[in-house]
Amino acid sequence: MKTLYGVGVGPGDPDLLTLKAIKVIRSADYVFVPRPKPDKQGMAEAIAAEYLQGKRVITLHFPMGPDNVDLYKRTAETLDRTLKDGESGAFITIGDPMTYSTFTYVMFEAQNLDMQCVLVPGISTCNATAAALQMPVTIKGESFYLADGSVDEEVLRRVQSVCVLKPRKQSAETLEKLEKYGFEYRYIKRCSFPDQEIWCDRRAIEEDRDYMSALFSRKRG
Amino acid sequence: MKTLYGVGVGPGDPDLLTLKAIKVIRSADYVFVPRPKPDKQGMAEAIAAEYLQGKRVITLHFPMGPDNVDLYKRTAETLDRTLKDGESGAFITIGDPMTYSTFTYVMFEAQNLDMQCVLVPGISTCNATAAALQMPVTIKGESFYLADGSVDEEVLRRVQSVCVLKPRKQSAETLEKLEKYGFEYRYIKRCSFPDQEIWCDRRAIEEDRDYMSALFSRKRG
Numbered sequence: 001m002k003t004l005y006g007v008g009v010g011p012g013d014p015d016l017l018t019l020k021a022i023k024v025i026r027s028a029d030y031v032f033v034p035r036p037k038p039d040k041q042g043m044a045e046a047i048a049a050e051y052l053q054g055k056r057v058i059t060l061h062f063p064m065g066p067d068n069v070d071l072y073k074r075t076a077e078t079l080d081r082t083l084k085d086g087e088s089g090a091f092i093t094i095g096d097p098m099t100y101s102t103f104t105y106v107m108f109e110a111q112n113l114d115m116q117c118v119l120v121p122g123i124s125t126c127n128a129t130a131a132a133l134q135m136p137v138t139i140k141g142e143s144f145y146l147a148d149g150s151v152d153e154e155v156l157r158r159v160q161s162v163c164v165l166k167p168r169k170q171s172a173e174t175l176e177k178l179e180k181y182g183f184e185y186r187y188i189k190r191c192s193f194p195d196q197e198i199w200c201d202r203r204a205i206e207e208d209r210d211y212m213s214a215l216f217s218r219k220r221g
Numbered sequence: 222m223k224t225l226y227g228v229g230v231g232p233g234d235p236d237l238l239t240l241k242a243i244k245v246i247r248s249a250d251y252v253f254v255p256r257p258k259p260d261k262q263g264m265a266e267a268i269a270a271e272y273l274q275g276k277r278v279i280t281l282h283f284p285m286g287p288d289n290v291d292l293y294k295r296t297a298e299t300l301d302r303t304l305k306d307g308e309s310g311a312f313i314t315i316g317d318p319m320t321y322s323t324f325t326y327v328m329f330e331a332q333n334l335d336m337q338c339v340l341v342p343g344i345s346t347c348n349a350t351a352a353a354l355q356m357p358v359t360i361k362g363e364s365f366y367l368a369d370g371s372v373d374e375e376v377l378r379r380v381q382s383v384c385v386l387k388p389r390k391q392s393a394e395t396l397e398k399l400e401k402y403g404f405e406y407r408y409i410k411r412c413s414f415p416d417q418e419i420w421c422d423r424r425a426i427e428e429d430r431d432y433m434s435a436l437f438s439r440k441r442g
Contacts, residue, residue, distance in 0.1 A: 015239065018236065019238055098348065098358045099351075099358040131317075132340075139321065143368040143369075148364075
């Protein structure tokens with residue numbers, strides 16, 4: 001049996017790694033590191049850099065863009081070819097491996113190849129954002145909606161808080177809906193990184209196209 | 222200025238603490254520890270036990286039950302009286318401090334007393350549950366709904382995945398709604414603890430009243 005760990009390394013601050021993530025990276029036979037460009041350090045790689053020293057690191061080319069089933073299949077085949085029976089590999093991924101992560105697709109393909117998958121949850125950008133803004137994700141009796149890109153108006157009517165990851169192209173439309181339903185919002189760029197920024201200005205948010213961004217909002221009480 | 226840290230210690234497994242949580246606990250002048258019964262170790266306290274050795278620990282009585290504004294106000298006053306100007310206290314809390322946590326209310330009261338609050342996000346039960354079940358919280362283009370107790374049918378119609386924390390008394394009604402909208406569900410008890418259990422049987426789930434439980438579900442593809 002070959003074991004593939006999906007390891008969430010958190011939103012950006014290396015101190016937001018869990019002890020479990022570090023232990024799994026340290027004990028794995030290989031560490032698999034996704035890179036949007038082959039010769040440029042990836043984000044998960046930068047966050048976990050300290051723990052990659054002395055490890056057998058395999059970089060994997062993951063270009064930005066639409067989902068690519070072939071790529072996930074080929075990636076799983078690479079992982080399967082790399083590991084010998086009884087060996088383990090830690091695939092590191094930013095945030096949480098089950099929340100808007102391409103690792104999810106790789107996991108499904110690896111399971112098709114009979115690899116044993118084990119997940120190590122990570123601090124998601126959504127929780128890090130709520131912490132940075134001191135705005136509750138949820139309090140007792142309330143509910144929360146997490147979306148990427150666009151939001152559903154009917155859901156906005158019925159929940160008290162919302163986080164939209166990568167609002168980019170649809171942000172003008174999203175902000176209009178949030179205002180319509182009485183939400184107060186903040187826009188956060190590069191949450192938990194040293195250059196984190198928090199914006200409130202609607203026009204500025206609408207014009208921004210940063211990939212590492214989130215819109216967090218709560219209904220006015 | 223007095224600083225109050227709200228420190229999420231994760232869902233149960235001590236290895237799911239972040240480095241940041243450990244650093245803040247270790248460097249704080251005091252650690253504040255909530256207990257449902259005065260003479261019984263609290264859950265956050267058990268999870269972080271290793272890092273409390275040699276610390277000045279102040280236990281706070283937090284009985285289970287409905288929210289209690291007076292209690293949160295009195296707690297904030299206790300924190301304020303304990304800390305001298307320039308000192309810091311780490312209030313530890315299970316999961317994430319902004320997700321269904323009584324710490325949220327304590328934070329608001331502490332802010333009213335001009336204490337500086339800083340939050341350290343923790344792995345939420347929701348992310349740990351998704352990892353244990355290998356069921357995505359969200360993949361690209363999908364959305365997620367987090368609730369406690371009861372769920373809104375109209376939201377279920379419009380999202381792909383749902384986590385209900387503490388489904389207890391309303392679980393029969395919730396399971397009926399989930400089945401109606403084509404969700405596949407799993408019930409998890411004491412996620413990430415050594416005695417974690419995963420159940421699928423509707424009748425058994427309906428009859429269980431465990432406080433440390435979550436219902437996680439995704440629409441069939």
